[in-house]
Every structure is written in C-alpha cells, then in structure tokens.
Amino acid sequence: MSDATTAALRLPGGGEHELKVVQAVEGAPGIELGKLLASTGYITYDPGFVNTGAASSAITYIDGDAGILRYRGYPIEQLAQHSNFIEVSYLLIYGELPTTEQLEQFTSKINRHTLLHEDLKRFFDGFPRDAHPMPVLSSAVSALSTFYQDSLNPFDEPNVELSTIRLLAKVPTLAAYAYKKSIGQPFLYPDNSLGLVENFLRLTFGLPAEPYDVDPDVAKALDLLFILHADHEQNCSTSTVRLVGSSEANLFASISAGIMALFGPLHGGANSAVLDMLEGIQADGGDVASFVNRVKNKEKGVRLMGFGHRVYKNYDPRAKIIKQTADEILGKIGGGDQLLDIAKKLEETALSDDYFVERKLYPNVDFYTGLIYRALGFPTQYFTVLFALGRLPGWIAHWREMINDPATKIGRPRQIYTGEKERDYKPVSER
Ligand SMILES: CC(=O)SCCNC(=O)CCNC(=O)[C@H](O)C(C)(C)COP(=O)(O)OP(=O)(O)OC[C@H]1O[C@@H](n2cnc3c(N)ncnc32)[C@H](O)[C@@H]1OP(=O)(O)O
Numbered sequence: 001m002s003d004a005t006t007a008a009l010r011l012p013g014g015g016e017h018e019l020k021v022v023q024a025v026e027g028a029p030g031i032e033l034g035k036l037l038a039s040t041g042y043i044t045y046d047p048g049f050v051n052t053g054a055a056s057s058a059i060t061y062i063d064g065d066a067g068i069l070r071y072r073g074y075p076i077e078q079l080a081q082h083s084n085f086i087e088v089s090y091l092l093i094y095g096e097l098p099t100t101e102q103l104e105q106f107t108s109k110i111n112r113h114t115l116l117h118e119d120l121k122r123f124f125d126g127f128p129r130d131a132h133p134m135p136v137l138s139s140a141v142s143a144l145s146t147f148y149q150d151s152l153n154p155f156d157e158p159n160v161e162l163s164t165i166r167l168l169a170k171v172p173t174l175a176a177y178a179y180k181k182s183i184g185q186p187f188l189y190p191d192n193s194l195g196l197v198e199n200f201l202r203l204t205f206g207l208p209a210e211p212y213d214v215d216p217d218v219a220k221a222l223d224l225l226f227i228l229h230a231d232h233e234q235n236c237s238t239s240t241v242r243l244v245g246s247s248e249a250n251l252f253a254s255i256s257a258g259i260m261a262l263f264g265p266l267h268g269g270a271n272s273a274v275l276d277m278l279e280g281i282q283a284d285g286g287d288v289a290s291f292v293n294r295v296k297n298k299e300k301g302v303r304l305m306g307f308g309h310r311v312y313k314n315y316d317p318r319a320k321i322i323k324q325t326a327d328e329i330l331g332k333i334g335g336g337d338q339l340l341d342i343a344k345k346l347e348e349t350a351l352s353d354d355y356f357v358e359r360k361l362y363p364n365v366d367f368y369t370g371l372i373y374r375a376l377g378f379p380t381q382y383f384t385v386l387f388a389l390g391r392l393p394g395w396i397a398h399w400r401e402m403i404n405d406p407a408t409k410i411g412r413p414r415q416i417y418t419g420e421k422e423r424d425y426k427p428v429s430e431r
C-alpha cells in the first residue's frame with residue numbers, strides 16, 4: 001500500500017496539486033495509479049466514493065474548484081447560449097455536434113417514436129392519483145422494456161440504437177401522462193409536427209378538444225433547463241445507471257434505476273425540497289437569518305437545500321446561468337415573486353457567513369430551478385421529473401460508453417467487515 005501511495009505522491013511536481021491533476025485531467029496516470037492500488041490487494045475505505053474513479057469517461061469534464069463544466073469539450077455557457085436540447089442530446093450520445101442532415105434524421109427518428117403502446121397506457125390506471133410522479137415514471141420506463149423484447153441484449157448495437165431513440169421519444173410522453181394522471185385529465189396523443197420540448201408541453205398542459213399554442217418563451221426556458229441538466233459525469237443517478245448496466249442489464253432497466261436514484265432529496269429531489277424550504281421561510285414571515293441559524297446549528301433534518309456539492313467548491317456554473325436568466329425568464333413568463341427575493345436573500349446571507357464560506361458551500365443547480373418550473377406551471381412534486389427528462393441523454397450516453405468500454409467490469413465494491421467474529425449457533429432455548 002505504501003508503495004502505491006508513494007508512487008502517487010512521486011508523480012512529476014508532487015503534492016496535492018498533482019494529485020488533483022491525476023484525478024481530474026490526465027486520464028492515463030489516474031488509471032495507472034488505480035491499477036497499481038488494486039494490485040496491492042488492499043481495500044480502500046471510501047464511503048460515498050469521494051476519491052474513487054469508478055470509470056474513465058470522455059463525456060463530461062468538471063473542474064469543481066474553478067466552477068467549469070464542459071460537455072464533450074464545449075463549455076456549458078456556450079451550449080446554453082447557442083445550442084438546444086436536441087442538439088446537446090446528440091452531442092452527448094454520439095460525441096460530436098450534429099450536421100444539419102444528422103440533426104434532421106435524429107429529430108425525425110425521435111418524432112416517429114413518441115407514441116406509446118395502448119396497453120402501456122393502462123399501467124397508469126394502477127397507480128393512486130396522488131402517487132409521486134418519480135416512482136410512476138421509473139415504473140413506466142421499466143414497463144416499457146417489456147414491450148420491446150429486442151432490447152434485452154446490451155451488445156446488439158442496432159437494438160441499442162433503437163432503444164436510445166425509443167427512450168428519448170417516449171420518456172417525455174410517459175412524464176406528461178404521469179402529470180395528466182395526477183390531475184385526472186385524459187391523455188393526449190403526441191403531435192409530431194412539434195419539437196421535443198414543445199410536444200412535451202402540449203402533452204402536459206393541452207386538452208383534447210382545445211387547440212394548445214406553445215408559448216415560445218416557456219419552451220425556450222424549459223429547453224435551457226434541459227441543456228443545463230443533461231449530464232454531470234459520475235453523479236449518483238448516472239453512477240447508478242452505470243452500475244446497473246455493468247451487470248449487462250439493458251438500457252431501460254438501468255435508466256429506470258437511475259430515475260429512482262435521482263428521486264432522493266440530496267440529489268435531484270433537492271429541486272422540490274428547495275421550493276418547500278422557500279415556502280416554509282415565507283410562511284415564517286421571510287426570516288432568512290433565523291433559518292440560516294437553524295442550518296448552522298445542524299438542527300436535525302435542516303439543511304440549506306440547493307446548496308453544497310460534492311465536486312463544486314465554487315459557484316456551480318449551471319446555477320450561475322440560471323440565476324442570471326431567472327429574472328429575464330420570470331419577467332417574460334410571469335411569476336417573478338417574493339420567493340425569488342427570499343432565495344436571493346438566502347444566498348446572500350449564506351455566502352457572507354463563515355459557516356458556508358469555510359465549507360465552500362455555494363448554490364447548486366437545484367437552487368433556482370424550482371422557481372422557474374413553478375412559474376411554468378408545474379407542481380412542486382413534479383420538478384424532479386423535469387430533471388430526469390433533462391438528464392436522460394446523459395444517462396444514455398454513459399450507459400453506452402460503459403457497455404462499449406473493454407475495461408468495464410461488473411460493479412462490485414468491497415466492504416470493511418465490522419460484525420461478530422465466528423461464533424457457534426445456540427438453540428433458541430439456550431439464548
Ligand atoms: C443535482 C444535485 O444532485 S446537486 C446537490 C443537490 N442536493 C442538495 O442541494 C442537498 C443539500 N446539499 C447537501 O446535502 C450536500 O452538500 C451534498 C449531498 C450535495 C454533498 O454532500 P457531501 O459532498 O457528502 O458533503 P458533506 O455532507 O460531507 O458536507 C461537508 C460539510 O458541509 C456541510 N454541508 C454540506 N451541504 C450543506 C447544506 N446544504 N447545508 C448545510 N450544511 C451543509 C456538512 O454538514 C458538512 O459540515 P461538517 O464538516 O461540519 O460536518
């Protein structure tokens with residue numbers, strides 16, 4: 001073990017900085033170091049995988065200290081400003097931005113697959129009306145695979161490609177139906193003359209007998225949020241997708257599991273939790289300072305939701321973009337309200353407080369998104385479904401990268417056993 005550790009420290013330049021380079025920038029030394037450590041046979045105790053590189057990946061780059069995020073090398077700021085979600089999905093999955101022809105083909109393939117089998121729609125009847133939409137979505141994605149027996153072999157490339165398109169096309173339809181179910185309205189058929197985001201909005205908010213004109217500002221706002229959520233390297237849900245997929249489970253099964261990992265309030269569920277938190281502060285008369293004190297006193301169950309990040313020790317670049325555009329978006333679509341003021345005050349109070357400064361806690365992607373989702377007309381419970389729609393291409397890209405990587409092995413961490421030593425069984429009468 002000490003040899004391996006020393007080997008790491010003896011890398012050119014040495015010191016902490018070089019260790020960071022090994023992890024974040026230069027793949028090869030990081031991989032070599034990992035192999036070296038593995039060959040020693042020692043088990044590394046790393047709950048939460050804080051220092052474990054579980055995969056090598058060419059999809060997304062993050063420098064958490066500098067607040068940098070790039071998809072396939074493109075800065076998130078440029079993609080947010082110039083690109084759109086369908087193009088970003090293509091970029092993440094296939095590695096390059098599409099040509100006009102590739103984009104047209106990709107879009108038209110997705111449009112051809114938005115319909116659901118009529119039998120699948122009946123699954124929704126089995127859920128209670130007030131069911132949380134995340135388990136509904138995960139179950140529906142899992143059920144989707146039963147309609148496509150051809151999707152079971154993860155090494156059948158044409159069928160992986162078909163599963164990719166089916167998921168991109170049908171998950172928005174399923175998500176919209178989960179919403180319709182919750183409000184007791186009938187399901188609409190997709191309108192494939194519309195773009196992906198516009199179609200989703202119509203399926204969600206449209207009514208059968210009435211025309212529904214998609215508000216271009218609403219569609220643009222949602223498209224931007226989807227871009228910002230599209231990938232984030234080995235976060236909890238993506239790691240889950242990769243872990244499940246490492247057993248050679250198919251794309252549908254792996255993504256269904258990823259949706260459930262995203263559900264938790266420490267991950268994607270934080271976007272709903274932030275709104276609950278802001279409403280709680282508002283109901284308390286807007287007393288931001290006393291809420292921050294409760295957080296600092298580590299009152300059980302009280303965290304500043306939408307703050308902190310495992311990798312970013314600086315402002316999350318996605319939160320920066322959302323904060324910059326929140327006023328503009330809310331100005332256009334309506335909903336610039338007291339809660340945005342409370343959120344800004346909360347951020348200001350936290351960022352000037354030693355507790356947060358010392359721990360390098362900044363707003364993350366979930367801090368401002370809920371305010372926009374709310375203004376777009378979505379209920380709080382539904383926010384994490386929107387995160388899942390944005391993250392879908394990232395999950396697919398990672399699953400495909402994982403299944404094609406010759407270095408992939410079944411994910412199987414070890415443990416440090418802390419239980420009883422060997423002991424003899426006693427019959428119940430002697431215990
Ligand atoms: C899309 C996403 O998933 S982004 C993250 C969304 N999640 C949230 O917003 C939930 C709130 N944030 C958190 O719970 C955490 O910051 C996480 C889960 C995101 C990251 O957790 P970790 O990397 O494990 O950090 P960890 O929990 O060890 O925190 C380090 C220190 O900061 C504190 N801390 C971290 N986040 C917060 C927070 N949001 N509020 C208050 N204190 C916090 C911890 O209490 C700990 O303090 P200590 O050293 O005195 O014990």
Ligand SMILES: O=C([O-])CC(=O)C(=O)O
Pocket residue numbers: 231232233234235236309310311364365
């Ligand atoms: O990277 C993470 O741990 C969480 C996150 O921000 C994301 O999944 O978008």
